[in-house]
Amino acid sequence: MPCTTLLVGKKASNDGSTMIARTDDGSFDVKKLVLIDPKKQPKNYKSVIAHLTIPLPEEPLRYTSCPNVDPAEGVWPATGINAANVGMSATETITTNPRVLGADPMVKYQKARRRGGKDIPGGIGEEDLVTLVLPYIRSAREGVLRLGKLLEQYGTYESNGIAFNDENEIWWMETIGGHHWIARRVADEECVVMPNQFGLDRFDFEDAFGAGKENLCSADLKTFIEENHLDTNNDGCFNPRNCFGSHSDSDHVYNTPRAWFMGRYLCPTKYRWEGDNADFTPQSDNIPWSFVPERKVTVEDVKYILSSYYQGTPYNPYAHAEDPRKGIYRTIGINRTGVMGICQIRSDVPDALKGVEWICFGSTSFDTVLPVYTNVAKLPKYLTDVTTDVSTENFYWGSRLIGALADPHYGTAIVHVERYQAAVASRARAILREYDGKYRRSGDSSLLEQANEALCAMAKEETINALGKVLMAASQGMKNGYNRGDN
Numbered sequence: 001m002p003c004t005t006l007l008v009g010k011k012a013s014n015d016g017s018t019m020i021a022r023t024d025d026g027s028f029d030v031k032k033l034v035l036i037d038p039k040k041q042p043k044n045y046k047s048v049i050a051h052l053t054i055p056l057p058e059e060p061l062r063y064t065s066c067p068n069v070d071p072a073e074g075v076w077p078a079t080g081i082n083a084a085n086v087g088m089s090a091t092e093t094i095t096t097n098p099r100v101l102g103a104d105p106m107v108k109y110q111k112a113r114r115r116g117g118k119d120i121p122g123g124i125g126e127e128d129l130v131t132l133v134l135p136y137i138r139s140a141r142e143g144v145l146r147l148g149k150l151l152e153q154y155g156t157y158e159s160n161g162i163a164f165n166d167e168n169e170i171w172w173m174e175t176i177g178g179h180h181w182i183a184r185r186v187a188d189e190e191c192v193v194m195p196n197q198f199g200l201d202r203f204d205f206e207d208a209f210g211a212g213k214e215n216l217c218s219a220d221l222k223t224f225i226e227e228n229h230l231d232t233n234n235d236g237c238f239n240p241r242n243c244f245g246s247h248s249d250s251d252h253v254y255n256t257p258r259a260w261f262m263g264r265y266l267c268p269t270k271y272r273w274e275g276d277n278a279d280f281t282p283q284s285d286n287i288p289w290s291f292v293p294e295r296k297v298t299v300e301d302v303k304y305i306l307s308s309y310y311q312g313t314p315y316n317p318y319a320h321a322e323d324p325r326k327g328i329y330r331t332i333g334i335n336r337t338g339v340m341g342i343c344q345i346r347s348d349v350p351d352a353l354k355g356v357e358w359i360c361f362g363s364t365s366f367d368t369v370l371p372v373y374t375n376v377a378k379l380p381k382y383l384t385d386v387t388t389d390v391s392t393e394n395f396y397w398g399s400r401l402i403g404a405l406a407d408p409h410y411g412t413a414i415v416h417v418e419r420y421q422a423a424v425a426s427r428a429r430a431i432l433r434e435y436d437g438k439y440r441r442s443g444d445s446s447l448l449e450q451a452n453e454a455l456c457a458m459a460k461e462e463t464i465n466a467l468g469k470v471l472m473a474a475s476q477g478m479k480n481g482y483n484r485g486d487n
Contacts (some may be wrong), residue, residue, distance in 0.1 A: 004258055004332045005092045005194035006302055007163055007170050009186050010347065014296040018170050020163040021302045021342040022089040023364060024078045029338035030069040030076065031396055032386035033359050033372070038062055041135055048074035050109050050122030050157060060135035063376050064357055066339050069386050077130035079341030081355040081374040084138040085167060087343025091160035094174060094198045095246035095255075103228035104177025107155030123155035123178060129162060140164035140171045144183045144216055147173060152218055155179045161194060167347040167354055171216075174200060176244050176428040180224055181217040190290040191297060193262035195255040198245030201289045203238050247285050257282035257315070257329035261308050263302075266293040282315070282329055299342060299358055299369070300425060306340055307364040308332040318410045331366030335407070336417050340364045344371075351375070352445055353436055359383070361396040363403035366417050368424040370395065371432060372461045373448040381449075382456035395456070398463040405467075405474040412473040420466035427458050 008019040024031070041060040046053050048071075063082035067075045081087045124132065126164075132150060137143045155178040162173045172192060173183035184200055186192055192199070205222055208215040216270035218224075225231050230243045260282040266271040270280040280287050307333040310316045317327035343356035355374035360367050372379065385482030386394045392401070402420070406413035433453035 002196050002254075002334075003092045003148070004196075004306060005089065005096070005163060005192070006159065006262060006305055007165075007172060007186050007192035007194075008297045008302065009170060009188040009190050010168065011188040012191050012293055012297055014298045015346065016348055017344050017346040018087075018165040018167065019297075019299070019302060019342055019344050020087055020089045020165045020170060021306060021340065021358075022079065022092060022163070023306050023332065023334070023340045024066075024338045025334050025336055026338045028336050029076070030386060030388050031066055031339040031361060031367060032069055032394075033064060033066050033357070034066050034382040035376065035384075036063050036135070038135070039133075044207075044381075045128065045131060047122075047124065047128050048072075049127050050107075051119060052109075052121040052154065054124075054128075054132065054154065056132070057136050062140075063134050065130060065380070066341060066359070068338075069388055072083060074127035075131055076127050077134075078339055079343060079357070080130055080134050081343050081345070081357050082134050083375065084136070085345050085351065085354040085375070086137055086140060086143065087163075087165045087342065087345055087355070087357075088130055088134045088137075088143055089163040089343060090133075091126040091199050092194050093126070093160050094159045094161045095196065096198060096244055096253070097161045097229055099228065100177045100244050101231065103224065104179055106157045107178045108157045111181065112124070123158045124150060125156055125158045125162060130159075137164075140166045140169045141185075143289060144173050145169045148181050148183070148216070148218060151175060151181050152179055156320045159198075161199060165343060165345050167345045172199070174198060174240075174244075176218075176221070180218045180221055182218075182221065182240055182244075184436050185214045185281060186290065189292050191266055191293050192290045193259045193260035193266070193287070197251060197255045197259075198241050199289045200240040201286075202469070205238065208294050218233035221351040233247075237304075245335070251285070252283040253328070254330045256284060256287060257310075258308075259287040259334050260284065261310055261313070261332065262305055263287055263291055265305055266291045268294065268299070287450075299344065299371075302342055303340075303358070303360065303364070303421075303425075306332055309365050318414075323443060331365070333363055335363050335403070337363055342369065349436060350440065350443075352448065359395070359401070363407070366403035366406040366413075367399040368421045368459070368462070370424060371428050372452045372455060375445070376449045376452060378449060380453050382460055392464060392467065395459060395463065398460070398467060402463070402467055402470050405470045409470075409474045409477045412477060413470045416466055416469040416473065420462055424459055424462050427462070428455055431455050431458065451468070
């Protein structure tokens with residue numbers, strides 16, 4: 001599923017928190033944010049796509065989940081934070097190459113070819129991963145290790161990148177073929193930019209097969225590379241992207257431009273991003289996987305980056321100027337996004353306050369992001385009570401409506417969108433600050449549920465207000481507008 005991921009280490013963020021964020025760019029999937037009680041976690045997990053049954057461990061943790069409202073194709077939880085304050089985002093669809101797939105083919109479901117024959121289950125994939133892993137881990141590192149074992153045992157039918165975070169660490173994991181995987185700890189002072197490509201551009205095998213402090217991988221990865229002649233590096237340094245990834249023409253339209261914009265935002269002066277002597281262009285295959293940002297990164301920065309349509313560049317599809325480069329690259333903010341989630345784990349607050357999940361439904365370019373505390377017993381209906389019927393009574397459909405109306409009337413609607421986004425962000429910050437203080441003074445966990453209700457009430461008020469203004473702008477721009485004086 002095409003997506004964009006941004007990871008922010010604790011020393012790269014403005015408040016010392018770790019953040020993993022991703023746009024879930026499906027096919028206009030209707031999403032909701034729910035809380036999964038341990039009692040409702042299945043004992044045996046059954047996937048829809050792969051027809052695979054997997055027994056699950058005892059004593060799962062409570063966790064948030066952002067599933068599809070329509071379960072026809074499975075759960076697809078997308079993102080979540082568990083009761084141990086561990087976040088997970090799954091998944092970023094990544095690319096690979098024929099050499100990898102020939103050496104370790106994908107594990108795909110095979111229906112019996114004749115009557116009486118047996119179906120062959122497939123492996124695990126994006127549909128399944130959050131449900132299989134997040135309820136059973138107490139650190140980001142544990143997430144990598146649990147998922148690694150599942151991949152080695154069951155295999156996968158697709159190439160994916162998965163992020164985990166706790167208050168101290170972020171780990172990024174990528175699958176290699178059907179059964180292999182590789183993972184790196186994100187440096188505390190760095191941010192990672194990930195479009196839909198294989199991302200890792202450096203790896204330390206000595207650490208992976210030794211202390212494993214910063215690098216982890218499947219046990220036979222080195223042998224797998226050697227036996228199948230997968231190492232295409234020519235400088236003595238091991239670059240996983242060169243070995244396992246792709247460098248196709250379509251990457252230069254669909255993927256590398258997004259990494260270019262993210263890097264340009266994070267390090268605007270350290271590198272040259274434009275011109276004849278640019279260090280990196282939108283079509284560069286060697287844009288770094290990670291950057292030390294030139295200033296501390298905030299939640300608002302993450303939201304802006306993951307809402308981008310190449311503002312300030314010739315590639316902006318909404319620009320007034322006519323330019324042959326206008327709209328030629330796939331934007332980060334895209335029409336079909338179901339949800340964008342930012343899993344923020346804070347370190348300077350009590351345990352109950354550490355997990356904050358920021359949710360944006362619909363096209364991020366025109367919608368706003370709303371935080372909720374995750375260490376609660378229930379979530380507000382404004383986030384959970386979503387159906388496939390369009391309604392202004394929930395955050396998902398209110399957001400989708402604003403985006404669909406604003407896009408074709410960008411020139412007149414964008415001012416209302418920007419004011420909406422700023423209003424929700426500033427009011428949400430004030431509510432979080434208020435209830436952080438109340439909890440510190442009282443230790444009453446029920447306050448967090450009150451805070452979430454206050455956040456959703458505020459978001460509903462601002463969403464209805466913005467929807468009305470964008471609707472008016474769209475109505476005034478209809479092609480059948482006509483006044484008597486026009487004749």
